[in-house]
Amino acid sequence: MIEAIGLTSSPRKELPPAVDDVSFEAHAGRVTALLGAPGAGKTAVLRLMLELQRGRGVTHFRGRPLHRIPHPAHEVGVLLGDVPGHPARTVRGHLRMLCAASGLPGSRADEVLEAVGLVSLRDERLGTLSRGLDRRLGLACALLPDPHTLVLDDPARGLSAGEGRWLHGVLRAHADHGGTVLCTTTDPKEAARTADHVVTLDGGKVVADQEVREFARTRLRPRVAVRSPHAARLSALLAQEARSARRSVEVVREGGNRLCVYGSTCAHIGETAFRNGIVVHQLADEIGDMGPGAGTAERAGGGAETAADDPRPTPAEPAAVASLTPVPGDHNPPEETGAEEPRRGWRRAGRPPRGDRALPAGDGLPPPISIRPAPRPLRPVRYEIRRATGIGTGFLVAAGVLVVSALTAVLLARVGHTPQPRLLAAWPAELPLPPAALGAGLLGALAFGDEFRHPALAADRGTVPRRLGLLTAKLLVASATALVLAVLTVGCDAEVLYLVYGPELVEVPADWLPLSAGWLALVTGCACAGVLAAGVFRSTTAGVAAVVAVPLLVVPLVRNVPAGPSGRTPAPLSERLREGLPLRWPFGGERHLDAVLRLVAQPVGGALTLSLAVLLCAYLLTGLRSRVR
Secondary structure: OEEEEEEEEOOEOOEOOOOOOEEEEEOOOOEEEEEOOOOOOHHHHHHHHOOOOOEEEEEEEOOEOHHHOOOHHHHEEEEOOOOOOOOOOEHHHHHHHHHHHHOOOOHHHHHHHHHHOOHHHOOOEHHHOOHHHHHHHHHHHHHOOOOOEEEEOOOOOOOOHHHHHHHHHHHHHHHHOOOEEEEEEOOHHHHHHHOOEEEEEEOOEEEEEEEHHHHHHHHOOOEEEEEOOOHHHHHHHHHHHHHHHOOOEEEEEOOOOEEEEEOOOHHHHHHHHHHOOOOOOEEEEEOOOOOOOOOOOEEEOOOOOOHHHOOOOOOOOHHHHHOOOOOOOOOOOOOOOOOOOOOOOOOOOOOOOOOOOOOOOOOOOOOOOOOOOOOOOOHHHHHHHHHHHOOOHHHHHHHHHHHHHHHHHHHHHHHOOOOHHHHHHOOOOOOOOOHHHHHHHHHHHHHHHHHHHOOOOOOOOOOOOOOHHHHHHHHHHHHHHHHHHHHHHHHHHHHHHHHHHOHHHOOOOOOHHHHHHHHHHHHHHHHHHHHHHHHHHOOHHHHHHHHHHHHHHHHHHHHOOOOOOOOOOHHHHHHHHHHHOOOOOHHHHHHHHHHHHHHHHOHHHHHHHHHHHHHHHHHHHHHHHHHHO
């Protein structure tokens, strides 16, 4: 079950908070609806529950807050707004990427696609899906890890009547098998048809917390809305007249000067007010949820409640019940268990809990996951590889880098006066970085920046979770991509120069090993800097800007650092290390150490090392701050 306690959003300057002390419960095996007009605070409540927005209060999912759950996606399935995915990714690729993120086998994506009816569209791009198909995919993403709880923000918005019935049938089936369902809606009739419990919000506060029968009795009957500065006196007069005339009239006192009168007419109330000299500011017929405070009613006349007051279908109405199923014939109407027991999500006595048996084929839900694999070190790496290869952006960037590098190398060779190492790297002295380094930095920045633009792990803590495993996977994949890009760039440049100018420009230099090490370190460092900067600032642009800032800002800073008389150079350091050890370095390790230290001593190398250290510390500090918060 869900227990929301004292949810309050942060204040907004001089305005009241969007959510103010909201508390309610959503029980397992039932569908709970958060009802309210646009701007009532429904989405803010869900974001506070999922710890996606700052505020006060706590929400327990089966007794634990979200940040105390090891794998939140396995406990809570979330759909907030549209499907949080890159529009160029395919439906099946998006689900397989989420499978890798949750540690699930890739076949789980096909099972969920079959359950939501998207098998024939698995190769379609997310950006081409209609509103109804987008809702189906969003529900598939929420059901993917077989969560116990579903939290959905207005899932039926913009759907046709048939799509809405299918969606509500799937939610009902999830609750029928012991799950907890919490969804928001702006339509009171939809809440009455599909929910077992309705929590009404108005102005960021809970104004009613009712069972669906009580909600339908007090909110959906035709009524007369009255506003008067003498509402209390008018309420007493109407109650007195109803008792003396023995008529069934119910007067509901709401906040301020508003009354809702059931069982009367505008003409009768207007005449009563005129006879007693009461000023009336509003007198209108209403139906539906048009005002706050339906839970406190003052009864006048003591009229008996009838079944006609509740428009929600009962178990005795098999035709109405069948209309809520995803596919005709999927469910049979349950037998009556007693007139005094309210209807609870078509639950049948003796049904085993979720996960102990396979679901019937017509239930509209994917089969449960009986054994969930333990987390493995390669899980984030699988996710990152599928994220990077699922769209063509990375391949286009790499192809552009190769073309620009080849053209730049040809132009530099034609102009002349360019050293061979810079010629093979296509790095003119006028550019702060070669095209390969800029491309690697862009690919690294996209690794985090695209996730903040199109979040894929919304159920985790924060839009994109700040986990060291995920960061390590991104750094590994970005470094491997940068190494491949660096080798391909030099190879393509050498091949083009050989075809255009002959073999004299592509001879292997004598110091090729340190030059190769420096080249690979430069490109890899730019890729890692892009990853870290995009993770810290949550922006692809900021990641690329951090890469460009290394030669433009950090290199001059490093060069201007004064070298005092006591300064030490890398060579004496390597000699001291070599002399201080009793055994010799294996495989000539002192030479490699000396080469590494000389690379770091270079202005660009030192600036890049300093930038990586600062960005890594900033990332760790922001991650620690989010965990403490």
